[in-house]
Amino acid sequence: MRELVFALEYEPGRNRVADALAAHPGARVRSLSLHATDDHLWRVDHATGTPAALAAVEVAFTDGDYYADCLATEDCGATQTTRVLDRTDDTLVLYTDWEPTPVCASVPHLAHEHLGDGVLFETRHEGRHYTWRLIHSGEGDVGAFFDALRDAVGDVAQTELLRTANASGAPGESTTDDGVGLSAEQEAALTAAVEHGYYESPRAVDAGELAAHLDVPRSTLTYRLRRAEERLAEAYVSRDRSADASPAVY
Structure with a gap:
């Protein structure tokens, strides 16, 4: 198995969740579960932060005119449902169900296309920095995946490769023998x-x-x-x- 870790850094006004997190430093969203097929995506996300930050994150997820993970630059007409599963003063758990249209693009769907079936996903979103960790078989075409990703992202975000190696350790870890795991x-x-x-x-x-x-x-x-x-x-x-x-x- 192979590990691929990269980050998208969204420009202001191009992703509602990134804008909400950037406005509330210290708030973050991480995925608890993420599954995708050719025509569907389901995910559960865990957000932490102040009550004001969580309110902004909830609005970003539930009140947008298109799904936050869609890489299309305009409303693509996809159907999405987001609902709150749990809420406390400093945590928020959200469930999202997304049905893309032919003009939509997303990281999981591009990964399935170029890296094959059975890809596992883990995400972490802080400010405008959105880190993805993918575990895949290693039999796909990583170069074609990144080309497709950059084409889909366009000028919406900067793409940065953080790690590609045999699958082990936590997101963003380096293969350097520093005993800490810094990229x-x-x-x-x-x-x-x-x-x-x-x-x-x-x-x-x-x-x-x-x-x-x-x-x-x-x-x-x-x-x-x-x-x-x-x-x-x-x-x-x-x-x-x-x-x-x-x-x-x-």
Whole structure:
């Protein structure tokens, strides 16, 4: 099995969910389940954030004139139903049923076309950054899939390949032997941040200046740093737990 991880970074005004998340930093949406056939798609998503953020996410999912994952640039006439399965003060679980039309395109349908049957999907949406993790047989044409994806996305979003390797680990992990699982892009962002004084107090450079140095959008840089910091924190806690669990030697 092969793993393919990539991200779409949506331009303002081109995806309602991305706009809602960008307006509420800290909010995020991740898929709990996602299944697609040639003419149907079902998914369950788990959103976290403030009550205002969740209200905006719910409206983005339920009140749009076309499905949020549709890559068509205009209303394609597809039929969708989204309903709330669960809600608390800081979480929201949504179920979506989507029937595309011949002019629609989506990541799962392009994957089925070019990577074959049995593709598994995992998604994570933060701000305008929408990360997809695909597990596939490895017998399809990844190049043709990306060509079709870029054609379908057009100028709606930027497409960034994060990882392609044998299936293992968590979304965005690198094959580098760093013991943490940072992607090459996350490692480069973290290294630049340290070298340019981003973590000094006071900071020697802000996020905008660092992003300009790396020639990436500010939102992309902050996303990479946040994911790198998350992986480092997880590795640190895991190491301490392993040490605590080790038997004492006398």
